[in-house]
Amino acid sequence: QRPRTTSRATQGATGETEHNTKRTTPHTTQHTTYQPPHTSMLGERQALIGDSKRAGKGGAGEEESFFKDDYGEGLVRFPGTIFGGVRDDYRRRWRHVSSDFTMAWNRKTLSAASVMFLATFCSTVALGSCIARHTEGRIGLSEYLLMNGIAGMAHALLGCQPLLILRPTGPITLILTQLYALSKLVEVDFFTLVAWTGVGVASWMTAIAGLELSRHIAMLSCFAHDVFAVFVSSIYVVDGVVGVVGRFQESAASAVVVPLFALCITLALVSVAFFLTYLRHVSHVLPRSVRFLLSDYALCLATVTATALSYACAEVEVERISIADTDNNWMTVEPTFVGRPWMVPLLTTPNATLAAVAGFLVAIPITVFFYFDQNFSSLLCQSKDMKLTKGAYYDSSFLWMAVFNLIGPLFGLPFVTGSLPHSPQMVRALTNDENDAAPPAPAPTHEKDGEGQDSQEGESVEAGGSNAVDGDGVVVVDVAAAAVCENRVAPFATYALILLSYLVFSDLIQTIPVAAADAVLIFVGLEGIFDTRLWRRLSCLVTPDRDCSPDIGVPSAARRFTLLQLAVLAAGWLLNFTPAALAFPLVIALLVPIRTYVLPSLFSPAELTVLDGPEEHAGMMADFGADDAGAGGYGPPPAMKRPGGAGWVFYSS
DSSP, X not given: OOOOOOOHHHHHHHHHHHHHHXXXXXXXXXXXXXXXXXXXXXXXXXXXXXXXXXXXXXXTHHHHHHHHHOOOTTTSOOXXXXXXXXXXXXXHHXXXXXXHHHXXXXXXXXXXXXXXXXXXXXXXXXXXXXXXXXXXXXXXXXXXXXXXXXXXXXXXXXXXXXXXXXXXXXXXXXXXXXXXXXXXXXXXXXXXXXXXXXXXXXXXXXXXXXXXXXXXXXXXOHHHHHHHHHHHHHHHHHHHHHHHHHHHHHSOGGGTHHHHHHHHHHHHHHXXXXXXXXXXXXXXXXXXXXXXXXXXXXXXXXXXXXXXXXXXXXXXXXXXXXXXXXXXXXXXXXXXXXXXXXXXXXXXXXXHHHHHHHHHHHHHHHHHHHHHHHHHHHHHHTSGGGTOSSOOOOHHHHHXXXXXXXXXXXXXXXXXXXXXXXXXXXXXXXXXXXXXXXXXOOOOXXXXXXXXXXXXXXXXXXXXXXXXXXXXXXXXXXXGGOSBOXXXXXXXHHHHHHHHHHHTOHHHHTTSBHHHHHHHHHHHHXXXXXXXXXXXXXXXXXXXXXXXXXXXXXXXXXXXXXHHHHHHHHHXXXXXXXXXXXXXXXXXXXXXXXXXXXXXXXXXXXXXXXXXXXXXXXXXXXXXXGGGTTGGGOOOOGGGBXXXXXXXXXXXX
């Protein structure tokens, strides 16, 4: 944990004395318990509360008052009553209702809505095509687009964090595939099983939201973030590759030209998408605005290119995406499985009781996975780096997912959760251009006012504008200075376009080849994997120590850390290929005890700072408090103290 920050006046009076003391004080052998800086929010605030109590500034009510006025919202506020977190979310967000619409009148809203519509739409179309193949047409693109559009518009208008992108994700596609296999194994109706699973999932998620358990996602560090991100992304890649390989397996030896042409379409889309995405990182071609525009629309342009290529050889048959037959009637919706009613019968299907029991049992591991998936998405799109000014919200979003996952399956629609990487992408799309390359703002200093409360000096800088905190601890947004155009119109327009694309332009969707849908899955998955530190460390497994990047720290420790992450990933995928495949979320849950008990026994605190700390600690050794400078032999000379006084750094290079 970081040392308690003092006021500027105190720092000015004692800074030189402390500096000289650090230079003359010999190194001690005292060690502190390691805690990654980006996951120490709870512990840091508890330490500040403890300091106030020891100073005689409060009793039992001090903690409640501290969190009431603290703007480290979402994960560190403790209302202390059932559904208190949900009520607290809405109480804080209610102050921003008017600005949620007035901030929408700018060009960023239109550009963000169009970019995110294309990114979300392409992925949803690909997953809808994939699930139709895995469930033999029981559920497909119609259900995916309907659920994505309807649930998304409701959350954009009623949720506390409208910028969170929710949709049927790749893991949800995997879960529905396993539920279909289970329904055939126990001989129950697939839709009845999914509906009862939705009832169970909604019950567990409601309990989690009511008890404010989402705050515990702060316990997870980069070790868990990378494992989870790679696992989710690998699901997309595997689904896409299975589609490509399946066409070769299903075709006769004399008809190999069809799968070969489909493979060309897949490779063309992936290549064009990566090429256009890479334009963002080069500076010697095209103006910056053009490069960024092409990069933003990379997936859409690649899909259009692949679709055009599919018509290049009229003699070759190309399999295209199909949507449920609507008899060419405008604004008509039909389920993918012909003849089934929209409302799922819960009690009248064969073995309905068995379906209910099985649904409630499998709801437990599914809820575990949704806990990580939803809260990781919320955490990453509401991090301090995103410069949001209207607060962070977790419990209310989790409760809305419970509502959607109860109602949707009752109509044969898929589950939904927060989506990665689309949720952080929405925030970036709404970020003002002048803030794109802005350096990170300094952390807020917790200065105490006359009553022992946090004045939160510096928070307005981090929020991206000259914001103030009112008497209830809620930030008052300076609309003109906000770094991100936070509004409800952009996400609502994104989901409305997705719904309209199905209701009005279904014929256009059916021109997209299935091979292009597989390519979209491969591209999205690879892009997610390439963005992790686990991927960037893989080369150290086969690289000599002298040639390893200094960013990974000690090469031997980096290899052990990487192999442990790969072992957890392998365990999740091995379980997925067993009859207990629906229990794979339990492997994800093991990330918590592994991080808490296993990693500290295998790595030193200094090694964990480099390997498991935030990005800014890559390539440096960090001290763990002013009183332990140099503990364990890693302390730098005082001249290398970081300006601002918050910790010491040592560059390994």
